[in-house]
Amino acid sequence: MLPHTPSETPPANLNALAEDHYFGANPPPKDLEKHVALAKDFIDFHSAAGRRLVLVTSGGTTVPLEKQTVRFIDNFSAGTRGATSAEYFLEAGYAVLFLHRQFSLLPFSRHYSHATDCFLDFLREGSNGSVVARDEDAAKMLHVLRKYREARDKNMLLALPFVSISDYLHELRSIARLMRPLGPNGLLYLAAAVSDFFVPPDRMSEHKIQSTNAADPLPTKSNSPLNEPETFDNFDSSPAVPRSKRLVVDLDPVPKFLKNLVEGWSPEGMIASFKLETDPTILVHKARYSLDRYQHHLVIGNLLSTRKWEVVFVSPGNPDQWIRVPFKDGGAVKKDEPVDPKSLPEGEPEVEIESLIIPAVEELHTKYIKSVEERKGIKN
Numbered sequence: 001m002l003p004h005t006p007s008e009t010p011p012a013n014l015n016a017l018a019e020d021h022y023f024g025a026n027p028p029p030k031d032l033e034k035h036v037a038l039a040k041d042f043i044d045f046h047s048a049a050g051r052r053l054v055l056v057t058s059g060g061t062t063v064p065l066e067k068q069t070v071r072f073i074d075n076f077s078a079g080t081r082g083a084t085s086a087e088y089f090l091e092a093g094y095a096v097l098f099l100h101r102q103f104s105l106l107p108f109s110r111h112y113s114h115a116t117d118c119f120l121d122f123l124r125e126g127s128n129g130s131v132v133a134r135d136e137d138a139a140k141m142l143h144v145l146r147k148y149r150e151a152r153d154k155n156m157l158l159a160l161p162f163v164s165i166s167d168y169l170h171e172l173r174s175i176a177r178l179m180r181p182l183g184p185n186g187l188l189y190l191a192a193a194v195s196d197f198f199v200p201p202d203r204m205s206e207h208k209i210q211s212t213n214a215a216d217p218l219p220t221k222s223n224s225p226l227n228e229p230e231t232f233d234n235f236d237s238s239p240a241v242p243r244s245k246r247l248v249v250d251l252d253p254v255p256k257f258l259k260n261l262v263e264g265w266s267p268e269g270m271i272a273s274f275k276l277e278t279d280p281t282i283l284v285h286k287a288r289y290s291l292d293r294y295q296h297h298l299v300i301g302n303l304l305s306t307r308k309w310e311v312v313f314v315s316p317g318n319p320d321q322w323i324r325v326p327f328k329d330g331g332a333v334k335k336d337e338p339v340d341p342k343s344l345p346e347g348e349p350e351v352e353i354e355s356l357i358i359p360a361v362e363e364l365h366t367k368y369i370k371s372v373e374e375r376k377g378i379k380n
């Protein structure tokens with residue numbers, strides 16, 4: 001067990017200042033107003049019906065290096081966790097607002113959009129020039145299609161896209177605020193892989209960063225590179241690459257807005273965040289630290305290499321709860337420790353771990369709703 005470091009949460013007014021500064025400096029996505037209008041209708045509709053609604057965030061966030069973005073930093077997330085979870089939430093009766101990275105996996109269509117199985121592979125030409133599902137895939141496709149149509153026809157699923165980290169944060173803040181009328185029936189399930197670092201707009205180039213000086217004005221005596229002072233001493237650089245050809249990227253930390261989410265944007269909804277690590281020895285500690293620091297309701301810890309096989313639930317007042325898909329030799333795994341990736345079978349698990357995660361989250365959400373109702377009952 002790692003030593004417990006005391007949480008150093010900045011005071012509330014500092015959080016508010018950081019929020020004003022970030023959202024003032026980073027422009028909103030161009031579709032924000034349109035998305036807010038769609039989200040408001042969706043949320044109000046389900047709030048009026050007294051239904052539970054979950055905001056699922058999904059996929060990676062880009063970090064643009066230029067305002068007119070040609071290049072950006074990205075991460076690995078394909079949106080599998082988010083898209084799969086959305087299906088199981090629908091199954092459990094939740095309305096799902098699916099805030100996802102553009103072009104990442106979507107609920108239902110995810111079954112047919114993998115790079116290895118292109119959707120055209122599932123189709124064949126039928127009689128009279130029609131297009132039909134291949135015989136061996138037809139039953140599953142019909143099942144998925146029916147589920148998808150049902151969700152859409154009953155207005156149970158709304159999908160809204162984002163691209164960059166600042167788009168994501170603008171969308172998250174606006175949607176979380178709209179969720180207030182849901183009270184404790186609202187659930188935020190933050191599975192998107194959110195970038196920790198970004199280039200602030202005042203240091204971001206407007207245009208494509210140049211790799212040669214061919215676009216510079218012709219040198220005169222006064223602006224000759226020979227007269228320029230050295231502004232950056234790249235002491236460990238290889239002498240084989242001249243400094244003028246390097247690109248040194250200088251990133252700031254993305255402010256941690258989970259506290260603002262918990263206290264301001266969506267104070268009554270239940271908040272479940274994910275914690276991703278690659279080092280098994282720090283996972284539980286980091287998850288617990290995040291919970292202590294932000295005082296929300298659930299952190300689901302997962303490791304990059306085993307995320308489809310196991311996760312750990314860390315929640316206030318409860319012991320850590322490992323959730324695992326069954327696998328051969330799984331009985332030998334220590335109950336309270338991460339599984340050794342080498343002991344896992346090759347390939348993908350037969351059971352989707354989200355089919356176990358969502359009922360467990362639902363159970364905690366039910367307890368959460370009850371506790372809020374009891375608290376209110378006592379007050380009234």
Ligand code: 9Z3
Nearest residue numbers: 077078079080081191192193194274275276
């Ligand atoms: C997760 O940990 C998700 O489970 C994955 C899913 C990103 C691993 P895939 O899309 O992967 O199925 O391939 N998401 C949260 C990661 C994250 O950015 N968490 C923040 C952190 O760790 C806290 S909100 O600091």
